[in-house]
Amino acid sequence: MVPPLFRTPTGQEIPAVTADEMRDVDCVAVETVGLQILQMMENAGRALAWHVRDVHTRGDGTAVVIAGNGGNGGGGLACARHLANRDIPVSVVLDRHADELTGAAAHQHGILTEMDIPIQTDTQELSNSEEGTVIIDALIGYGLRGRVRSRASTLIECMNSHPGKVVSLDVPSGIDSTTGETLGSAVDPTRTVTLALPKTGLDGVPGTVFLADIGIPYTVYERLGIEYHCPFDEADWVRISVD
């Protein structure tokens, strides 16, 4: 399969990667170069919060983050903190009980509880929220394995039936980030904010796609033989599309 070629609005080409290649990037960044996941996640959460504010054009200006237990969920929870810091009323719906969270997601969750941000597993508040509410899809990213299971599938349906705009982090949940296949059900976003490099499966996803800088240095790409030229200019993100 020939990988899709993404370009910025000025025509700069950006290589797309599979989930395995992106895991290699993460692995070299962390194991060899010494970045910490939380450093990259902080950049992801901040960039995502900017995009949520950007699509917040009307309504009551609230946001609901739907978060899973992996790196994607962790980025969504970091985004919730950045939104609250800008006085945007934000709440969180988890895909599991808070006691079951692990790793970076548990870490981000602990901060949100200290901030008194409402966190629940019940989707009622999401269903009742206004059209102007922006939904942040941080359920599953490139870590999706197999068909979407029932609880995640319910959350995906809930996001898709909400009248508000949906911003997906990294990959619309339910889309295989390598093949673009819908594994059972998938989020239909207004916008996707993908991290570091485009994923091959993003070719053809609905909505616009932005690439965000999460601070991975050139040397990581060089070590993996990925030809990378910085596509970012004044902003820490750039819109990308396939010809």
Ligand SMILES: NC(=O)C1=CN([C@@H]2O[C@H](COP(=O)(O)OP(=O)(O)OC[C@H]3O[C@@H](n4cnc5c(N)ncnc54)[C@H](O)[C@@H]3O)[C@@H](O)[C@H]2O)[C@H](O)CC1
């Ligand atoms: N350098 C980077 O790009 C960085 C990306 N980050 C973000 O981390 C995710 C990848 O994180 P990972 O923990 O590997 O996986 P996910 O969060 O995508 O997925 C795990 C999550 O999903 C659930 N899940 C998996 N399969 C299924 C299924 N079939 N049905 C239901 N649920 C499923 C699982 O239970 C977990 O909850 C990447 O996309 C970025 O968003 C890092 O933040 C920083 C570096």
Ligand SMILES: [K+]
């Ligand atoms: K997602």
